[in-house]
């Protein structure tokens with residue numbers, strides 16, 4: 001595990017544990033993939049989990065994101081996540097990328113990014129389906145935050161080429 005502090009957030013004490021992993025363990029058919037894993041992820045830094053193939057890194061991320069139910073306790077900013085479903089953990093502030101990225105082949109790069117940003121918007125299914133003013137405002141804000149000036153239609157579309165796996 002490597003912790004690299006990169007920035008200090010205003011009003012946040014450095015070294016304050018944002019994510020706490022406490023005694024996490026999980027077995028698959030009697031094979032212990034993780035046993036008594038404990039560490040803190042401090043605020044305002046980049047923390048890396050390193051280890052050889054099969055060490056349990058992805059399994060740990062699956063426990064943190066709620067894909068697997070594990071022993072021990074995982075808490076975010078003091079709030080236990082253990083009883084929360086994956087989508088509630090996302091709402092609490094957890095997000096992840098996957099070892100094998102799954103992109104929508106027929107969507108633009110920006111639209112794929114906006115899909116990820118959707119979890120941080122408030123408009124919901126019906127307002128998005130109806131393209132309500134709130135939904136469009138949030139989409140423009142997400143696009144700006146992604147570094148774009150607005151959703152691209154046409155020019156950047158990849159056509160029907162499949163993205164590399």
Ligand SMILES: Nc1ncnc2c1ncn2[C@@H]1O[C@H](COP(=O)(O)OP(=O)(O)OP(=O)(O)O)[C@@H](O)[C@H]1O
Nearest residue numbers: 028029033051052053054055056057058059060099
């Ligand atoms: N769903 C599962 N069912 C059975 N065994 C599993 C399952 N998920 C993970 N494992 C086992 O848990 C162990 C840890 O695997 P994991 O994929 O977490 O390792 P990793 O550190 O991410 O490896 P890599 O560097 O290759 O990505 C392995 O022995 C793996 O076979």
Ligand SMILES: [Mg+2]
Nearest residue numbers: 057058059099
């Ligand atoms: Mg892995």
